[in-house]
Amino acid sequence: MTARPYQLVIFGASGFTGQFVVEEVARVADGVEFRDQGLRWAVAGRSRKKLEDVLQWAADRLAKPHLKSIDIIICDINDAASLAEMCKKASVVLDCVGPYRFFGEPVVKACVENGTHFIDISGEAQFLESMYVTYDSQAADKGAYVIGSCGFDSIPADMGVLFTRNSIQGTLTSVESFLSLKSGPEGTCLHDGTWQSAIHVVADRSNLRKLRKQLAFKPLPVVGKRLKKRGLLFYSNEVKQYSIPFLGSDYSVVKRTQRYLYENLKETPVQYSAYAAVGGLLSVIKLMFAGFFFLLFTTFSFGRSLLIKYPTFFTFGYLSKEGPTQKQMDESSFSMTFFGEGYTQVQDSQLRKPNIKICTQVSGPEIGYVTTPIAMVQAAVTILKEPDSLPKRGGVYTPGAAFSKTKLIERLNKHGLHFTVISRSEN
Structure with a gap:
């Protein structure tokens, strides 16, 4: 995948779970693994004001004033063009907008069509399995990894x-x-x-x-x-x-x-x-x-x-x-x-x-709001840092299928x- 402006984009960052994912990404971005080259990331959603508020909230909680200047992408689940533009800018999209049965597929579709890796935290079996039926072959052709249930479930x-x-x-x-x-x-x-x-x-x-x-x-x-x-x-x-x-x-x-x-x-x-x-x-x-x-x-x-x-x-x-x-x-x-x-x-x-x-x-x-963000973010980091340990073809995967040969367990530890x-x- 060619270099894109952002390695990670958190979609739905101003939601209840999304705000804690923002906090976790901020911690990881300042950690040892990204100390030399840094982590390029952004937040995305419908409301600029709400996204600014969540960045301020994270900046205050972590005592990191620079978080207020993290880039913001405006896009809407009902606007396919805006989702496509978001995906074109990201290597990995962390989708925090649920219930996924109602709001997940447009994001998966946009990611697959633009060769962007996708991670969610869904515990909804029907959504997860239907995404496999619908998008596995296309994701393989595009070299995109669609990996569901990367939170506490499962x-x-x-x-x-x-x-x-x-x-x-x-x-x-x-x-x-x-x-x-x-x-x-x-x-x-x-x-x-x-x-x-x-x-x-x-x-x-x-x-x-x-x-x-x-x-x-x-x-x-x-x-x-x-x-x-x-x-x-x-x-x-x-x-x-x-x-x-x-x-x-x-x-x-x-x-x-x-x-x-x-x-x-x-x-x-x-x-x-x-x-x-x-x-x-x-x-x-x-x-x-x-x-x-x-x-x-x-x-x-x-x-x-x-x-x-x-x-x-x-x-x-x-x-x-x-x-x-x-x-x-x-x-x-x-x-x-x-x-x-x-x-x-x-x-x-x-x-x-x-x-x-x-x-x-x-x-x-x-x-819900500590373990899930940790798991989701470390799954995304694994995609960025260990591409050669992932399955040889893109596609729709479970966490175990995608990460069985990686060091994800060590990262979580x-x-x-x-x-x-x-x-x-x-x-």
Whole structure:
């Protein structure tokens, strides 16, 4: 790719998540990796005033007055020409404008047509998979990498499975992950943009099933012991908490990664299941009530309107239109624990039970506005700094497929996320 005015452009920089991505890019730009040549970056969106305000906000928080002079690009999601002009100026666009099912495709289209790399933080499986169907071939022709779900959904899960695989002496064949969220006395909170995405994902799940029928992928081969199915609610002896299947896009993202690694790199596919630990009985009761109303109200338009209008009420305060306070963010963290099984030699998988067990963990700060910006920005930096380690052709990729041969995990370890091996055993 020929040199462009900006290496990174943050689209939607004045949004709730976008402002924290601006802050993270500013930190990275002044870090060791860009100390010699600098990082050329800009912010983009509809309102110059709002973009100026977010640059002022970041300048004040980081005590970096020079941020106020960062370049601004005016463009609108409904103006294809303005999106094209933005993409022509950027090597990588970091798209922070969701819900992506409504606002993501115009940006993907503009990036692909102009040979610009694209990164988003979507947790919307239908959007992610439909972009693969629509743009993979064209992106390959243009040499553009379109990499979705590069935030909390689903960098920890996808890269965590690869970290687990790379941490054993043998062949990993199955992994279960358990997500645990921690908060301080004031609890945890997310901005309601995440809530709106979830509402529309559940309401439109029938179209996702149709899309997957259209893809008609052959099932991946199961190597070794088949991963057991869990219930909708169960007590996990692994994490000593009641747990439920994780409702985000992690499972579908990891499965797409494993398909790519199997079909293109001839690597053994890893079975995967994703769960969320919900705590004790009181948490289970709250979850049951919230889940009942959520599923009921998402089935009709008036119910969806109520869910969107009153996020705090329907989520017991976990989501709000204002988002979390700084104190809530500072006191929040997550851990995702992976329990894997495998074999010292892959041929043993046909003869006996797994003889390797491994437990790893990915942990980090608050998920939505600290971990997500870190993951998104480091994914973008990896594209800039390690082009020779990316897949040989452009296309639409998951994080694990795009970054399996890169040093992304090392980068994340240096910027606040931690990939660790808890235990390993071999029979």
